[in-house]
Amino acid sequence: MARKLSGMRLLNLLLGGWSGLVFLFLYIPIVLLIVYSFNASKMAIVWEGFSFKWYTALGREALDHVSGTKRSPLVESAINSVTIASIVTVFSVILGTAGAWLLYRYKFPALRSITTLVYIPMIIPEIIMGISLLIFFKAMSLTLGFTTVIISHITFCFPFVLIAVQARLAGVDPALEEAAMDLGATPMKALFLVMVPYMMPAIISGGLMAFTLSLDEVIVTYFTRGPTSETLPLRVYGLAKVGLSPILNTISAVFIVVTVALTVAAESVKGLNK
Amino acid sequence: MSTDAKEVMVEVRRVTKTFDEFTAVSDVSLEIRAGEFITLLGPSGCGKTTLLRMISGFETPTQGQIFIAGQDVTHDPPYRRDANQVFQSYALFPHMTVKENIGFGLRMKKVPKSEAQERVREAIAMVSLGGMEDRKPSQLSGGQRQRVALARAIVCRPKVLLLDEPLSALDAKLRHAMQVELKHLQQKLGITFVFVTHDQEEALTMSDRIAVINQGKVEQLGDATAIYHQPKTTFVANFIGQANILEGRVVSRAGRKVTLRLEGGPEVTLLADDLPDDATTAMISVRPEKILIRKQREESDNVFEAEIAEEIFKGATDQLMLRTPGGLELWAVVANESARQATVHKGDKVFCHLHFDDIVVVQGN
Ligand SMILES: Nc1ncnc2c1ncn2[C@@H]1O[C@H](COP(=O)(O)OP(=O)(O)OP(=O)(O)O)[C@@H](O)[C@H]1O
């Protein structure tokens, strides 16, 4: 028994060590990037001392851009990104929730294959998705720009909302909606006063997921953007090709913090009401 | 009760419900009186819930009609019926407090705020949930949730309250307490209760009338004593309490009385009111506790000899399996002996006494 226990402990230790290594491998680059965003040097990868100067520079650039004193493509792309992600989130939430609701409400066998179809934009390689959307937009003679980027983001973002809401609906007591109607609520009222609040944690976490995904997206955006709809990740990519500048570290650090915060929020909302 | 006891509150008229090929409810007619506590009793899958859901409006009959307070509601949606349901799972709204849950129906009916508040307060007091108004359902015990579900329905003052096995999730002790409480509440409010259960004891305890349902049909409708003492079919006799179902041939008739020779057993005489004049065989039901067992022969309508083949201790009672010389086996129940009382035991030869009123003619299924 004692031998067995110590064997278990050894295994746990090994597993723990392994997990630790994996996490180090995953997070060291990110930590380094955040550390280097406080680097005083003009060179992105040579450490010269701690400083907030790049943050101040970034702040000034943002202020100048907003006040109209000096146009900054970097800040402009950040604003684009947030705008696009917000619009994408709104549409994804509406489409995803409505989709999940309809799949729950009408359980036709034919609809089951639709559920599978919904997964496709999530798993298809982004490059293929980008190219096919580009062909589609060209075929429809749409001018590439904000609209095309938003449409293409929605196609792979709304399934995340749909799946989150669907998972929540899978566990719902069918009597819940009936109870509402029994008490005098029309089907519409039952939906909005009882079922939507029930789905809300999933809607919020799915929505946050959609926002984060849209904010981070590079490849699909690359194919479907227009001259005025450059997003932040693409701008950063463009700048990085020219040369690593400390301000890139800075903006990336801000980006990481926002993304992590949103993901954590999405997860904790999902954990609510369970 | 203020309402006229003869007024019909719910009428189920020749209702059939078929799912695909399967008939869940088959040509059921039922008149439920105002202010009555009626129980739909039957085994699992017999169609109780389906019948209830047709009254509440969640299922539409394939055939037949449903009336509530004289109005044909067969095709009305649930939210336009003056009936409320207490669900087996309670189905409380998880994002609302106790108070909001109970007030939901009044909100839907656009009852003025001050009146609604007053009625919610009243309902909370009625189900003894004072102090829990602002809790969420997840912060309540099973029994408390059950009360919220009840309050949420009665606060609407429906003409009919439909309850689908509302007590089945509670433990035995709480269930007994709630049975009494529910019955009191019903008498106080004078609301018509349609109560679904598969628990015969629960049905006997609470109901004014019981509708025994089997395979989508109402086998018998009557008050608890009638259902117990005069079962009409073997199913009813077996489903409520215990019964010896015996078959016999008619050997003679004299006025209201008829004598049967039981298969492998003695002759018994019984009242022939329920037996067609030309019947040559009959099936009868005898409750185990109606068989009087003595060591000596006593004066009675029917006396026959038997041996005690089996004796099972049940606490307050002993269950005995009797075997007649001809090989007929039947169950009897005797109160457990006190120290002073003469007792019978396994292997004893005894005399069984049976009053003809205690023999009931039943129909086979
Ligand atoms: N929506 C449905 N589709 C198909 N069959 C159904 C449906 N609802 C009920 N049934 C069938 O109808 C029969 C009666 O069901 P019902 O729920 O009324 O039984 P019940 O008497 O309430 O049983 P229980 O005591 O188990 O709740 C069952 O055999 C059930 O399988």
Ligand SMILES: [Mg+2]
């Ligand atoms: Mg049922």
